[in-house]
Amino acid sequence: MASKPVTDQEKRKQISVRGIASLEGVSDIKKSFNRHLHYTLVKDRNVATGRDYYFALANTVRDQMVGRWIRTQQYYYEKDPKRVYYLSLEFYMGRALQNTMLNLGIQSSCDEAMYQLGLDIEELEELEEDAGLGNGGLGRLAACFLDSMATLGLASYGYGIRYEYGIFNQKIREGWQVEEADDWLRYGNAWDKARPEYMVPVHFFGNVEHGPDGDWSKPCKWVNSQVVFAMPYDTPTPGYGNNTVNTLRLYTAKSPNSFNLGVFNTGDYIQAVCDRNLAENISRVLYPNDNFFEGKELRLKQEYFVVCATLQDIIRRFKSSIFGCRDPVRTSFDAFPDKVAIQLNDTHPSLAIPELMRLLIDIEEMEWDRAWKIVVNTCAYTNHTVLPEALERWPVHLMEKMLPRHLEIIYMINQKHIENISKHFPGDFDRLRRMSLVEEDGEKRINMAHLCIVGSHAVNGVAAIHSKIIQDSVFKDFVELSEKMGEVNKFQNKTNGITPRRWLLLCNPGLADLIAEKIGEDWPKNLDQLRELTPLIDNPTFIRSIGQVKQENKMKLARFIKKEWNIDVNVASMFDVQVKRIHEYKRQLMNALHIVVMYNRIKANPNKEFVPRTVMIGGKAAPGYHTAKMIIKLINNIAAMVNHDPIVGDKLKVVYLENYRVSLAEKVIPAADLSEQISTAGTEASGTGNMKFMLNGALTIGTLDGANVEMAEEMNGENIFIFGMKVHEVEELDKAGYNARQFYESVPELKTALDQISSGYFNPMEADQFTHFVENLINHDRFKLLADFKAYVECQDRVSEAFKDTEKWTKMCLANIAASGKFSSDRTISQYAREIWGVEPQPDLKIPAPHEPLERAETSEGYKDF
Template structure:
C-alpha cells in the first residue's frame, strides 16, 4: 500500500447510507457476517460489536476520502508522538462526531436493542494515566474536527491503566484486560511492520566525503506492527488516524533454537519480545527508570519515525524537505529519544551530512513540557543507554558536544553554566537528561498554562531560556466541548441551543452569547433542573458502585483527579472533618456530598494511604446518625473517562486546590467550569486564566501564591505552627492522630497526622484557614440559589477560551506552521433519516 497521489478512477467510493434503514441493515449484516451470530441468539455484547462494525465501515470510508485529499493537496502533516492516549469509550463519541447518534439509536430501537444498555458494556480505552493522556486524545479529536492533517502515534498496550478496586478501604489494582473481547475500532495493519533494534554495537565507516557513517549491528530485533484507530472529526468532517504499535517477535525469532531442536525456548523468547507493548506504566509525574520503559519509548518512537520517513518517500518528496512537509510534536519527554533517532535515520540511512541533518531535525521537532516536578524528569544512566541504544548514545554525545561548543562561544568562561546545560548530568552517576535533549532538538518548547510557562523559564529551563529566549512559548491547554459538554451534558447542551442556536459547538467563542441569559430567571431555573437531573444520574451510579445512597438536592462538591500530595486531597479531607465536627456540635451546616475519585500510582505509598484514610473517614461520616443526611463523603472507585462524563455535569463545586506552583495546568478544572461548577482553587496552573475568564466574583480563590509558597518554604516554618490559625484545626488533626476515624488503620491515621504536622512539603496546614474561609464563602453563595445559578451560567458562557480547538490552532499557527485541510461533508441528502 502506498501513499499514492493519483486516485484510480476504478476505485471510486460509493458511500454507505446513514439513514435508519441503511444502518439497520448494516447492523444486522455485521451481526451475522462479522460477529457471526444469529440475531435470535445475540447477547448485548454481540449487538455492541455489530453496531460498532457498522459504524466503523462508515468512518473508514471517510478516512479513505480524507487521506486521498491530503495526498492530492500536498499538505504539511503533523505527527503527535505520545506514550499515552486516554480515549475512553469510542462508540458514542464516534456516533456523535459522525453526526449519526440519533439515527443509530433509532436503528437499534427498530431492532429491539437499547443503545444505553449495550453502550455501557464497552471497555474504556485507558491507554493513559491522567491529564497528559487525555490531552493527547482531545488534541487528536480537535485536529480532525478542524481539518488539520494530524496523525497520532503511540503504543497499543495490551493492558491499559489498572482497574482500581477498593477492598477494606484500600486501593487494590486489577489488570485492565481491555482487549479481552476483541476491539472493533482497530484495523490491524500487518503490512505496516517495522523492525526495531536494541543492544548490539556500532561499526564506524570513514566516508570519502570526510563524514563518518555508522552501522548499528547485531543485537535484538523486535517488530512493531501497526493498528489503526480512525478518529472522526465532529459532524462527519475529516477522519484522521491514530496509529498504535504492538510488539511482535521477528519472523525469524525461532530459527536459532528451532535448528537446535528447542521449540519451547523459541516460543518463550517470542513472548519476551512481545512484552514491550504489554502494559502501560501506571505512574504519573514520576520517572520510572526501568529498562523496559526505555525500550517502550524507543520502540514506538523508532516505528513512528520509520513510518513518517516512509510516507515522505512514498509521496516522492526529497528527504531534504522533511521539515517542510512534516512537524513532530513530542508529548512530554517520553518520546525525546526521537531527536536522536531522527538523526540516526538521516545520517546512517540517508547519508545526510551532520549539519544539514541537525537543521532538519530542529525544524521538525517541538516539545511540550507538562510538569515542573523534578522527580518527573526522565534521566537514563549513560551505561544503560550505551548498552540498549549504543548508536543513539554516540549521537547524543555529538549533539551535546556541538551544543556546548556553541554556548562556549557565546558565553565564554561560564563553566558552571555549561555544566548545567549539558545533556549529560555528571553529578548523579552520569545520566542522560532527556528534557535537555528535547529542548536542544526542538525549535519550540511550550508549557501548558501561562503560569507554568513562566515558571519553566524561571526555574527548570532558566539556563536554556538565556541561550534561546524565543524558543519558549505558552500554549494553554484546552478540552474538547464535544465530549465534555455535548456528550456528557445533553441537558445543558439543549438549554444552550434553545437560547443561542447550535453554532457554538464548532466555535466555542460563540458561547459568549449565552452570557446575558445568566440574568434570565427562566434560564437559571432551567439550569437548576438540568443540574438536578445530572445529580440524579450520578447518585444512581454512586449507589450502584458503592451501595451508598446520596441525595440529589444538595451541593455536590467534587475533587476528581490522580491522588497526589501536591493536589492536596488531604486539604479537602480536613474540611470534611471540620464539617463533621461542626454538625456533631449542633451547628447548622449547608448539606453537601463530597465526592473524591482518582487512582494512586501502585508504588506511591503515601497516595495509597491517603485513599485509605479518605475511605475510613467516609465510613464514619456516612454511618453517623448525627449527620442526618447533611454530610456524605464518597470515594468513587475506578475513576476513568466514562465515569468523568457522569460526575462532571453533576458537580456544583470544583476542587482545584493544589499547592500553587505545582499543577502545570489542570484540565479537569476546565471541564467542570464549562459544565457550570464553580471553582474553589488556588492561583495555580490554568486556574489563574480561568479566574481571568470567568471573573473574580464567580470563582473562589484562596491560599498562598506560587511566590508566597517559595518564600514560605525558604522560611522553614514547621507545619505544626499553623495549628492555631483556625479555631478547629487542632482538634481536627488530633481526632485523626488519635484514630477517631480509624477502622483498624489506627497507625495509618496517626502517621498521616504526623505527616501533616511535621513533614508535609505542600503546606496543607498553612493554607487551611484560608481554604476553610473560601468554603464558607461558597456555602453562603450556594444558599442564594439565584445568585449561584447566575455565577454558574457565567462560568459556562465564559469558558470558550478553554476549547481545545483554540489550543490546537495556537500549536498549528505558532509551532507547526500547518494549515487546515477540511474535507467537504458528503452530500447531506444521503444522511437524512
C-alpha cells in the same frame, strides 16, 4: 425541554446538534446492524447477547466512517499538505461509540434504529470497554487534541503504543486500593485495524561499527542488534461534522519469525517459542505512573520502540508523497521540515531527536550540520511538569547497553551544545554544568528535557503561569541562550483545552440542547459563541432551566452511586467533587481534612443550620506510591465513619468514586456543583478537569495555579472561589524556612482533625495506622497543605453561604459556562498549528463524502497515505 419532563422518544426528536434522524438513515442502520449480527458475529436475535448487539452497532457505525476515512487519506495524498505527527506514550481515549456517532452526525438515527429494534442504546454504550491507554491529564489531552486536529481539517496523525493492558482497574477493598489488570482487549476491539503491511523492525542492544576515522558524526553501522517488529493498528479519529477522519496509529510488539538456534538445536522447542514472547512484553502494559519518573529498562524500550517505528513511517510517507510523482525537483530531505511537523508530548518521545539524526546520517548518509538543521526545524517539545521527580533522566549505562548508537549521537549533540554555550557565555563553567545534556553528579544520566529543548525549534508550557515558571526558573538558562542566539519565540505558551464535543455535547445533552436553543448549533465548533449566553444571566426562565438540567444530572448520578456502591446521597446537597490522579501536590488530603472539620461541626452542634454536602473524591494512585495509597485509605475510613453516623444523616456524605476513568467522568462532571482544584500554587502545569467542570456549569474552588489563573481572568475574578498562597508567596515561605507545625498549632480545627486521625479515631481497630503519616505531614509538609488550610476552610464557608441562594448560584454557573470558550482544544490546536507547526487550520474544510467525486491528480500510483 427543561420546563417539563419529556419521554426518551421526545428527547430523540429534539436533539438537533447531534444529527437529525431520517427515515432512510434509520432504515440503512437497521439493515447494517442485522447484517453484522448475522454475518460478522454469526448470531441471531435468539442467542445474541448484549455485547453482541454492542459489536453489531459498533461495526455499523464503523461502516459509516470507513468511506470518509479512506477519502480523507486520498484527499491528503492529492493535496499533499504539511503533516502533523503527534507523538505520545499515552492516548486516554475512553469509549468510541457515542463519540463517533456524535461527530458523524448519526447519533439520532442510530438511537432511533435501536429503539425500533427494541434495544436501549445507552445500555449498549455501557458495554464498551474504555480504551484506558493513558494515566490521566497528559493522555486525555492527547485524545482531545486528536479530536480537534480532525475537526480543524489538519492532516494529522497520532502515534503511540497499543498496550495490551491499559491503566489498571482500581478496586477498593477494606478502604485500600487494589490494582487489577485492565484487559481491555479481551472481547476484541471494533475500532482498530491491523496494518501488517506497514510492520517495521526496531533494533536494540548490539554495538556500533565506525568509519576508518572513528568519527561519530559520520555514517556508522549499528550491528549485532536484537530485532523486534512494530505492528501498527490504525484507529480512525473523526472530526466533527466535516467528513474528515484522521488516523491514530498505535504499535504492538511482535517477535521476528525466527528462533534462538542455540536453544532450538538442543531440542528445546518449547523454550525457543517461549523466549520469542519476551520481546512482545514491550507493548504489554502501560506504566501506571503519573508525574513520576520510573527509570526501568522496559520503559526505555517502550519509548524507543514507538519513536523508531514512527519515524520509519513518517519517512516512508514523506518519500511516497514528495518522491512519488509531483515534484521531481524537490527530492531532498531539505524539504522535510516543510512537509513534516513532529510534536513531542512531554519527554517520553524525546528519543525521536537522536533517532531522526541516526536515520539521516547512518541511513540517508547526510552530513551532521545539515541533518541537525532538519531535526531542529521539524521537532517541537511540550513540557507538562516542573516537579523534579517527574523529569526523565536516563542512566548512561542503560542507554549505552540498549541504544549504543543513540548515546554516541547524544554525546555529539551535547558537545556542540557545550561549544555553543561557551561561545555565548565564555568562562561560565557553572552554566555549562547546569545546561549539559549529561549530568555528572552521582550516577551519570542523560537529561531528556535538555535534549528536547536543544533539539527543538519550539518549547511550550501548557498554561500561562506554567510557561512563565519554566521560562523564569526551570529552563531560564536555555531562555537566556536562545535570546543570545537571536531565536524568536522559541519558548511559548499554549494553554491546554478540552474538546467541547465529548465534554459537553456528548456527556451533557440536556445542557447542550438548552444552549443550542438560545445561540444556535454552531457553538460545538466555535466555543467562543458561549459568550452570547451572558445576557441570559438575568433571564429567570433560562436560569431555572439551567438549574433543572443540573438537578436532573445529579439525580442520574445519585442513582448510579446507589447502584454501584449502595450509598444514598441527598440530591439537594451540594455535589462537591475532586477527581484526578491521587498525588500529594493535588492535595486530596486537604479535602479529606475539611470533611473531618465539617463532621466535627455537625457532631458538636447537630441542630445548627448546615449546608448539606456530598463530597466525591476519585482517582487512582500509582501502585508504588505509598503515601497516595494511604490518602485513599484515609478518605475511605473517614467515609465509613461519616456515612454511618445517624447524627450526621444526609447532611454530609462521602463517596469514593472507585476506578475513576473517562466514562465515569462523563457521568460525574455534568452533575457537579463544586469543582476542587486545590493544588499548591506552582505545581499543577495546567489541569484540564478544571475546564470540563467549568464548561458544565460547576463552580471552582481553587488556588491560583495552572489554568485556574486564566479561568479567573476570563470571569474577571468573579464567579470563582480563589484561596491560598500565590506562587511567589510559596517561594518566599520556602526561603524563610517553612514550619508546618506552627500552622498545626495555630489552627484549632486543623489540630483537632489531625489529632483524631493520628490517634485512630477513624480506624479504632488499628489505632496507630496513621500516626506516622500525620507526623510526617507535620514535619515534612512539602506541598504547604497546612499553610493553606485555614484559607481553604474559610473559602469553603463562603461556598456554603453562596449555595444557599439557589438563583444566585445558578447565575454564577451560567457565568462559568459563558466564559469557558477559551478553553476549547480547538483554540489550543489552532495556536499550535499557526505558531509552531506552520500550518493553517481549515475549520470549514469539507472532505468530499464517499459518494462524491474527488479530483484526482494524474498518477499511475495509488495513494500511500495510510
